[in-house]
Amino acid sequence: MTNADVARIFNDVADLLEIKGADAFRVNSYRRVARTIGDLTTDLTDLAARGELGTLPGVGKSSAAKIRELLDTGRLKQLDQLLAEIPASILDLLRIPGMGPKKVAVLWRERGIDSLTRLKEAIAAGQLAGLKGFGEKSIRKISEGIEFLERSAGRTRLGQAYSVAETMREAVAGMKGVRRVEHAGSLRRGQETVGDLDLLCVAADGGRIVRQFTELPYVSRKIVAGETKGSVLVEWSSGREIQVDLRVVPEASFGAAWQYFTGSKAHNVRLRERAVRQGWTLNEYALSEAATGKVIAARAEREIYEALGLPWIPPELREDRGEFDLKQTPADLVALEDIRGDLHVHTEASDGHATIEEMALAARDRGYEYICITDHSVSSTIANGLDPDRLRAHAAAVRAANKRMRGITIWAGTEVDILADGSLDYADALLAELDLVVASIHAGLGKDARTNTQRTIAAMRNPYVNIIGHPTGRMINAREAMALDVEAICREAARTGTALEINANFMRLDLKDQHARLAQACGAVLAINTDAHAPEGFEQMRFGVLTARRGWLSRASVLNTWPLRKIAAFVKRKRAKKD
DNA sequence: GCCGTTTTCGGCCCGACTGTTTTCAGTCG
Numbered sequence: 001m002t003n004a005d006v007a008r009i010f011n012d013v014a015d016l017l018e019i020k021g022a023d024a025f026r027v028n029s030y031r032r033v034a035r036t037i038g039d040l041t042t043d044l045t046d047l048a049a050r051g052e053l054g055t056l057p058g059v060g061k062s063s064a065a066k067i068r069e070l071l072d073t074g075r076l077k078q079l080d081q082l083l084a085e086i087p088a089s090i091l092d093l094l095r096i097p098g099m100g101p102k103k104v105a106v107l108w109r110e111r112g113i114d115s116l117t118r119l120k121e122a123i124a125a126g127q128l129a130g131l132k133g134f135g136e137k138s139i140r141k142i143s144e145g146i147e148f149l150e151r152s153a154g155r156t157r158l159g160q161a162y163s164v165a166e167t168m169r170e171a172v173a174g175m176k177g178v179r180r181v182e183h184a185g186s187l188r189r190g191q192e193t194v195g196d197l198d199l200l201c202v203a204a205d206g207g208r209i210v211r212q213f214t215e216l217p218y219v220s221r222k223i224v225a226g227e228t229k230g231s232v233l234v235e236w237s238s239g240r241e242i243q244v245d246l247r248v249v250p251e252a253s254f255g256a257a258w259q260y261f262t263g264s265k266a267h268n269v270r271l272r273e274r275a276v277r278q279g280w281t282l283n284e285y286a287l288s289e290a291a292t293g294k295v296i297a298a299r300a301e302r303e304i305y306e307a308l309g310l311p312w313i314p315p316e317l318r319e320d321r322g323e324f325d326l327k328q329t330p331a332d333l334v335a336l337e338d339i340r341g342d343l344h345v346h347t348e349a350s351d352g353h354a355t356i357e358e359m360a361l362a363a364r365d366r367g368y369e370y371i372c373i374t375d376h377s378v379s380s381t382i383a384n385g386l387d388p389d390r391l392r393a394h395a396a397a398v399r400a401a402n403k404r405m406r407g408i409t410i411w412a413g414t415e416v417d418i419l420a421d422g423s424l425d426y427a428d429a430l431l432a433e434l435d436l437v438v439a440s441i442h443a444g445l446g447k448d449a450r451t452n453t454q455r456t457i458a459a460m461r462n463p464y465v466n467i468i469g470h471p472t473g474r475m476i477n478a479r480e481a482m483a484l485d486v487e488a489i490c491r492e493a494a495r496t497g498t499a500l501e502i503n504a505n506f507m508r509l510d511l512k513d514q515h516a517r518l519a520q521a522c523g524a525v526l527a528i529n530t531d532a533h534a535p536e537g538f539e540q541m542r543f544g545v546l547t548a549r550r551g552w553l554s555r556a557s558v559l560n561t562w563p564l565r566k567i568a569a570f571v572k573r574k575r576a577k578k579d
Numbered sequence: 580g581c582c583g584t585t586t587t588c589g590g591c592c593c594g595a596c597t598g599t600t601t602t603c604a605g606t607c608g
Contacts (some may be wrong), residue, residue, distance in 0.1 A: 025591055029580035060581050098597090100606050133605080137598060185608085198608085224607095226596055231607095245608080247595090260593085265608070272592040277585090283593050 016082040018101035032058035056133035088113035096145040105204045155193035164236045165197045178203045180313030184261035190314045190546025192509045196243035206248035211244045241432040253285040255300035260284035266320035316549035319577025332554040338561040341370035344529030349394045350375035353534040356401045363533035364408040370564045372411035377425035379417040411435035420444045422458030424449035431464035440469030449483035460498040470503040470510040494523035497574040499559045504530045504544025
């Protein structure tokens with residue numbers, strides 16, 4: 001039973017209790033536990049063994065006992081009892097936009113509807129007619145909701161959502177009377193996937209702006225259109241839709257609104273609790289005195305945080321993961337401007353689409369000081385991996401290009417495969433000829449945690465390996481991370497002087513935020529690389545940096561914020577340590 | 580169900596929009 005399994009079960013219990021009509025605060029406490037567990041980077045089994053379950057925020061005696069029951073028996077009596085009353089397939093109904101626990105309960109009690117299939121049949125057969133709360137419009141909305149559910153396939157990856165969001169932001173910015181438009185929501189927080197997009201704008205005539213917004217050419221369906229709020233669906237690729245919300249607010253309350261709509265929900269709840277303790281109230285318009293309505297702060301986010309005795313908290317940290325203990329805004333949080341180069345870059349020599357020079361020029365245009373060319377090794381046949389002779393010739397070509405090129409340094413490296421037994425795809429003597437080595441697992445991801453951990457540790461113990469590429473091998477929305485003891489990897493990375501990559505490609509974002517945070521806490525260095533296969537690939541750096549910021553990484557922990565000579569010393573130090 | 584510089588009991592965040600058995604409950608973020 002993994003942490004994710006336990007978290008999912010607590011969420012299921014919350015949903016089922018809600019359908020039963022249980023006290024909302026009680027339901028919420030189950031959700032809180034699920035979230036806490038979902039955020040953990042240590043194994044629940046270890047915490048349970050140390051008797052520390054009760055120290056987790058939101059976990060009391062009752063929840064701790066339930067977690068132990070799950071870990072010991074793999075089951076939860078409470079869940080079994082709930083599922084004896086309510087079929088599990090009913091939980092799917094909650095995923096339909098516009099359907100909440102109350103409506104689901106009515107459908108089930110009054111019409112025996114307990115699955116998406118049954119609901120579709122009932123609508124088609126007109127069986128919902130006369131049901132309380134289900135008028136003609138509601139039923140049509142539900143049909144549309146089911147259709148959306150089938151088309152949207154869940155959450156959208158950050159990189160894809162970002163380009164949709166930018167298109168919509170620019171469209172709104174171009175409307176007459178719009179003075180400011182900003183991203184909010186999980187996109188602004190840099191979450192690896194987003195459910196919907198939130199835009200916030202300042203304009204006098206809200207109703208008109210909302211109307212124009214819902215009539216933009218990208219819009220496939222209007223959901224809501226009021227005086228201050230509009231909601232639409234946008235088809236961003238064939239058959240894939242995402243919801244985009246726009247809120248129009250007066251300039252005087254922009255800060256309050258931006259804070260409010262950036263979230264996260266958990267962060268905002270904590271913030272509003274803080275306000276209430278002062279006798280104040282916080283909403284999207286202002287932080288104000290509850291009794292008199294007198295405004296304390298509204299115009300800027302910073303003013304609101306400061307009034308509540310907090311430093312301004314960067315959006316990426318607003319997840320209720322300890323940011324309320326900050327005494328000041330972290331000044332050294334890594335930022336896009338800190339990145340001096342990219343240490344994981346492919347060319348047409350293996351599976352890239354551009355030459356060494358084209359990649360170097362694109363990097364120089366971005367203001368980079370250096371890149372390292374790291375094409376695939378021989379075992380990655382599908383990626384046209386280089387055999388030793390081709391690698392030597394390629395390295396010579398890189399060095400020749402480096403001599404010709406002004407304004408940027410090009411290093412010759414490799415992305416060498418970590419093989420099934422933990423050995424590497426090239427001999428040490430060959431690796432020793434290179435400036436820097438990235439080592440990655442590309443095959444055999446299905447092995448067990450012990451094997452994968454040992455493979456990675458063996459690679460880190462090689463004196464020539466400087467970076468572990470995409471350490472967990474996950475592909476967001478497509479492939480689970482391989483089984484791996486990430487904490488052991490982080491400790492070994494720190495011990496051996498090996499950097500762990502945050503692969504910035506929005507498909508990967510690997511290491512993920514919480515693992516990056518763990519790595520830094522273990523004393524490991526991280527490298528944020530794009531793994532670019534073409535010049536456009538460098539654009540992905542922003543997503544890697546967002547992930548790093550969500551992992552609270554300081555500039556000093558990120559290898560490629562360092563000047564090149566310091567990276568050279570990092571490489572040299574590890575090579576010198578070999579026995 | 581959790582939790583305590585108001586509290587071991589009694590609280591627990593806030594407002595827009597929609598549909599509608601028309602005065603507000605349900606949903607959402």
